Amino acid sequence: METGLFIALGLAAGVLSGLVGVGGGILVxxxxVFLFGFSQHQAQGTTLAMMVPPIGILAAWAYWSQGYVDIKAASLLCAGFFIGGYFGGRLATSFSSPALERIFGIVLLVVAVKLIFSK
Structure with a gap:
């Protein structure tokens, strides 16, 4: 059961990441878009490309060296995230830029409300 949940969670995170470029993308x-005139699609694609190599590897190494990484869970999440990222990216490219901007804004708003009002 746990294996399926890890894969499902990774899949959901991958879809969301591919769809709206979450992570550092909340700022980038x-x-x-607003400072450099990128389209929403270009901004998300560029942000995803920026985050892949350096951030994940170095951050994981820092946590792993302190004993804070569950390798089994991380591997299963990665499998789902890999597949979900592909499908989220495909889904994102099917939307118009204005629609994708609205989706991105809604995701940010939901996260902000959750962070503000959670205990």
Whole structure:
């Protein structure tokens, strides 16, 4: 049961990441759109490409060296995230740029409300 949940969680995170470029994208995506004139699609694609190599590897290493990484869970999440990222990216490219901007904004708003009102 746990294996399936890890894969499902990774899949959901991958879809969300591929769809709206979450992570550092909360800051980078709007900056690329508003400050540099990127389209929403270009901003999300660029942000995803930026985050892949350096951040995940170095952050994981820092946590792993302190004993804070569950390798089994991380591997299963990665499998789902890998597949979900592909499908989220495909889904994102099927939307118009204005629609994708609205989706991105709604996701940010939901996260903000949750963070503000959670205990």
């Amino acid at each position: 995506v709007p900056a690329l």
